[in-house]
Amino acid sequence: MDVMRVKNADEGGKKAFEILKEGIANGANTFGLATGSTPETMYSYMVASDVDFSDKVSVNLDEYVGLDGNDEQSYRYFMDQHLFNHKPFKKTYVPNGKATDLDAECQRYDGVIADNPIDIQVLGIGQNGHIGFNEPGTSFDATTHVVELTDSTVNANKRYFDKIEDVPTRALTMGIQSIMKSKKIILMAFGKAKADAVKSMLEGEVTENLPASVLQNHGDVVVILDEDAASKL
Numbered sequence: 001m002d003v004m005r006v007k008n009a010d011e012g013g014k015k016a017f018e019i020l021k022e023g024i025a026n027g028a029n030t031f032g033l034a035t036g037s038t039p040e041t042m043y044s045y046m047v048a049s050d051v052d053f054s055d056k057v058s059v060n061l062d063e064y065v066g067l068d069g070n071d072e073q074s075y076r077y078f079m080d081q082h083l084f085n086h087k088p089f090k091k092t093y094v095p096n097g098k099a100t101d102l103d104a105e106c107q108r109y110d111g112v113i114a115d116n117p118i119d120i121q122v123l124g125i126g127q128n129g130h131i132g133f134n135e136p137g138t139s140f141d142a143t144t145h146v147v148e149l150t151d152s153t154v155n156a157n158k159r160y161f162d163k164i165e166d167v168p169t170r171a172l173t174m175g176i177q178s179i180m181k182s183k184k185i186i187l188m189a190f191g192k193a194k195a196d197a198v199k200s201m202l203e204g205e206v207t208e209n210l211p212a213s214v215l216q217n218h219g220d221v222v223v224i225l226d227e228d229a230a231s232k233l
């Protein structure tokens with residue numbers, strides 16, 4: 001994995017955006033996108049740029065079960081607010097958290113991914129090493145599935161909600177197998193809370209107990225770290 005150290009999240013977002021631009025110049029058309037605070041600076045650079053995404057496609061990683069796309073805590077809403085309302089794409093896909101048949105929704109989303117092979121996948125990382133919402137213990141062969149979120153993840157994400165009881169405990173997520181099929185992957189991590197997960201991802205064994213460690217098996221990964229996230233390497 002190619003590790004890039006930056007001063008802060010702003011510089012990291014700028015670097016990630018430059019890699020996206022280079023990808024577009026080389027024909028990248030479909031982008032796997034992530035939510036969370038980590039990619040926010042990259043989205044700001046995308047929005048502020050003159051790059052036209054109106055012929056591009058995005059396929060998001062995950063969505064909370066039970067939240068409608070108009071719900072301010074949903075990942076669809078996050079993406080609309082941070083990116084799509086400002087930079088229209090040809091087509092944007094996010095799993096449907098309100099689907100009545102969740103198994104059917106997982107299958108539908110696998111079809112979306114198969115029809116739209118991802119050129120560049122953007123990832124953050126959870127404090128427990130999760131990618132998307134693939135929690136520790138998830139099979140590396142997993143495709144889109146429903147997950148029960150761990151206490152660690154619910155706790156980390158509660159800052160977006162009024163109270164912890166409001167944080168959904170289930171989510172739909174793209175599986176690790178699909179993430180690994182992306183041609184190129186950019187993973188960003190900022191802040192001290194990510195330092196342990198980053199160390200295990202880069203220096204630990206490849207194990208389903210630390211989902212991001214699977215990226216050691218991918219041939220084209222750029223990891224962008226600020227000083228705090230890189231502090232334990």
Ligand SMILES: N[C@@H]1[C@@H](O)[C@H](O)[C@@H](COP(=O)(O)O)O[C@@H]1O
Nearest residue numbers: 034036037038124125126132133
């Ligand atoms: N499903 C998302 C992940 O895609 C994200 O990487 C993680 C870290 O979030 P943050 O970037 O806010 O630290 O949070 C959530 O669990």
